[in-house]
Structures are given as structure tokens and as C-alpha cells.
Amino acid sequence: MNRLFTLALATTALLGSMAPLAQAQAQDWPERPVQLVVVAGAGGGSDYTFRLLAAELEAALGQPFPVVNLAQASGIVGYTTYTSSPPDGYTLGQLSPIAQFTLLGQANFQPESFTAIAQFNADPSAIHVSADSEYQDLGTLIAAIKADPSAFNISCGGTCNASWDIPFVSMLLGEGVDVSKINLIPAQGSAAALQELASGGIDIVLCSIPETTALKEAGVVKTLAVMSEDRVAIDDAIPTVKEAIGTSYVGGTWRGVAGPAGMDPALVSKIEAAVADAVQQDRFVKGMEDRGFGIAYLGHDDFTAFLGEHFAQTEQVLNALAGK
Known part of the structure; x- marks a missing residue:
């Protein structure tokens, strides 16, 4: 019994020591370049809008935000790359309409596969x-x-x-x-x-x-x-x-910044605030307007809820198309 009690105390102490460490990591982020994975090819709308966003994040945070285009398999390669990365905020990626991959058996993404940080764009159909x-x-x-x-x-x-x-x-x-x-x-x-x-x-x-x-x-x-x-x-x-x-x-297409599951809430809040500030900058607004892209911001909580709604609506439509 004493051994179990000692183990419980040690576990509690370890967990308690991890909380300040996570907060410190969030406070110091970013200390090195942050990779932004775009799930579409160079030159398209996703590439353009993320490069605009990356420029503002670099200017505000003082670290490079290189955009990496991983469009293979309709973007599944890109989604898999960043959702499989450590949840430390140094590999983030594009989150756009994705439920169809799972519902059609092409991948196994769920809302819980992502940390939906902030949406910054929506273009109606x-x-x-x-x-x-x-x-x-x-x-x-x-x-x-x-x-x-x-x-x-x-x-x-x-x-x-x-x-x-x-x-x-x-x-x-x-x-x-x-x-x-x-x-x-x-x-x-x-x-x-x-x-x-x-x-x-x-x-x-x-x-x-x-x-x-x-x-x-x-x-x-x-x-x-x-x-x-x-x-x-x-x-x-x-x-x-x-x-x-x-x-x-x-409805239509939408684009947001996401990371892998399990990101520290303090880190998510910091990245969310950076995106919220970026989309208000004159250079970003003009760049979006010049190409006809809509600015539509959702913070972490709303973007997370919207992602669940996206999966539900897509499932309803695909079932109806199949006559179910």
C-alpha cells in the first residue's frame, strides 16, 4: 500500500511539473522556423492564401514560416504529414473540407485527428x-x-x-x-x-x-x-x-490553420491570437481582396465546432447521394 501511495505521489508531482514546462514552451514559441503544410499544389488558391498568411506571421513573430506543398493523393499526404508530427507547434497545416476522405474510405481522418486552431478564409460556392x-x-x-x-x-x-x-x-x-x-x-x-x-x-x-x-x-x-x-x-x-x-x-470551401491532436491549450491560444492579428493586417486584407478571396475568421472553439458540423453534413449528403 505504501508503495502504491508513493507511486501516486510521484505521478502527481510529475504531472504538476509538466504544466509549467508546457506553459514555458508556449510562451517561448516560436524559437525556430514553423513549417506550414499546404495540401494543394503551388500557384493555386490554397498556396496563395497561406503564403499571404505566412508573411504576416513571419513579420509578427520573427521566425520563418516556410510553406511546403504536399498535394499528393488529393492532399491526404499533407494532412497525414502534419497530423503525425509532434504537437509542439512547429509543424502546422491547412485544414479544409476533409470529411469526404474518411466517408469514402480513402483515409481515416476524424475531427479528433486535428487541433483546429483558426479559420481565416471562406469562399462560397x-x-x-x-x-x-x-x-x-x-x-x-x-x-x-x-x-x-x-x-x-x-x-x-x-x-x-x-x-x-x-x-x-x-x-x-x-x-x-x-x-x-x-x-x-x-x-x-x-x-x-x-x-x-x-x-x-x-x-x-x-x-x-x-x-x-x-x-x-x-x-x-x-x-x-x-x-x-x-x-x-x-x-x-x-x-x-x-x-x-x-x-x-x-457553403463552399474554407481554409484554416490546424495542428496535430494533443496540442497544449496555451500554445493553441498563442497561435490563434497570431492568426487573428494577421488577418487584420492591411497587406493581408489587400492581398485577399485583389484575388477575390474572402476573409472569414473563426477562433479555436468555433472552428472546432464547425469541423464537427462539416463531418455531419458531408455524411448526410453522401448517404443521400448513395440512396441510403
Whole structure:
């Protein structure tokens, strides 16, 4: 009994000594470069926005924040790399729509696999048709899809079951459409999907508004609605879904900073505060606005809750698409 009591006292003392050590580590962070893993290739939206963020973090914290692009296997390699790293704040990474990988059996990520630190960007999905489409408003289009779900070729503008089509399918579900019968067609990126739309091979493209600018200016594409709470600054003539049909449906892609599970709360708070400060800097704001990217900040608690909601919504949509 005395031996057990002594062991318990020693364990309590060890745990007590670790708390000040963790606090000191958080206070001193960063003492060396911090790697930011981006789960997409160089030159795209994720790369651009994270490099903007990295520049502000470097300026504020005095250490390099090198961006490492690990896009292999649709980003699974990047996610695996940083979630498998020590939870010391020196390997962080991009957290974006991810639930589809687990639900489709491609990986085994769960909300608990991550420490969701802070979201800094969100870009709403939008619904695009050809300029000469017979469906010139969202209500008419939804009614036609509901009447004959299989009659439309709908491009996700990339690999399906992710950023752009999950909110759209969720909207169709809410409007009573049998989504198990719709045709979702993957494309090699939004640009390829929009060219198919222009040539008549695709009826609907789901992607962000900035990606359609050139074809819209050429009179080839029309955007029926944007899936956001408010109209977007890049083209405030486009109505929101709520304005178009009377019910709000919101969604799209989003980007945030995360780390592996098990990070010390004091360290998380410090990184969260650094990101919150970075997204308010004039250089960051201008850089985002120049390319049409939306700034949408969520702190640790809200981002963690949102991640759980993302998994739940994605599961609901994928089950509906499979007719479950």
C-alpha cells in the first residue's frame, strides 16, 4: 500500500511539473522556423492564401514560416504529414473540407485527428449556367431538377463530394429533390468544367465566383446565386440563395490553420491570437481582396465546432447521394 501511495505521489508531482514546462514552451514559441503544410499544389488558391498568411506571421513573430506543398493523393499526404508530427507547434497545416476522405474510405481522418486552431478564409460556392440557358433564375432551375433529377449534367468543377457540390446537394435535399438520381460529373478543375459548360456538354457548374470572371465578361456564363449569407464584393449583382428562393443555404470551401491532436491549450491560444492579428493586417486584407478571396475568421472553439458540423453534413449528403 505504501508503495502504491508513493507511486501516486510521484505521478502527481510529475504531472504538476509538466504544466509549467508546457506553459514555458508556449510562451517561448516560436524559437525556430514553423513549417506550414499546404495540401494543394503551388500557384493555386490554397498556396496563395497561406503564403499571404505566412508573411504576416513571419513579420509578427520573427521566425520563418516556410510553406511546403504536399498535394499528393488529393492532399491526404499533407494532412497525414502534419497530423503525425509532434504537437509542439512547429509543424502546422491547412485544414479544409476533409470529411469526404474518411466517408469514402480513402483515409481515416476524424475531427479528433486535428487541433483546429483558426479559420481565416471562406469562399462560397455558386451556381453557374450558360448565358443562354433556359433557366435564368435559381427557383426555375431547382423546380426543373426536382421534376427530372437525371436530366442535368452537373459538374463539381473538380473532384466531387467536396467543397462546391456538398452545399449544392444539401440545398437540393432541403428542397425535396431525390439527389440519388442526379448526375454529378467530376472535371479536371473548374476551368475545364466551365469550358464544357460553354460548349454545351455541361448544364450546371458549381465553383466559386472568381473562377468565372473571364467567361462571364465574355457573355458566356451566368451565375444564378451564391451560397453565402450576404452578396459577395467581387460581384454584388449576384443574389444569395436566400434572395433567390427564400431559404438560406450556405457553403463552399474554407481554409484554416490546424495542428496535430494533443496540442497544449496555451500554445493553441498563442497561435490563434497570431492568426487573428494577421488577418487584420492591411497587406493581408489587400492581398485577399485583389484575388477575390474572402476573409472569414473563426477562433479555436468555433472552428472546432464547425469541423464537427462539416463531418455531419458531408455524411448526410453522401448517404443521400448513395440512396441510403
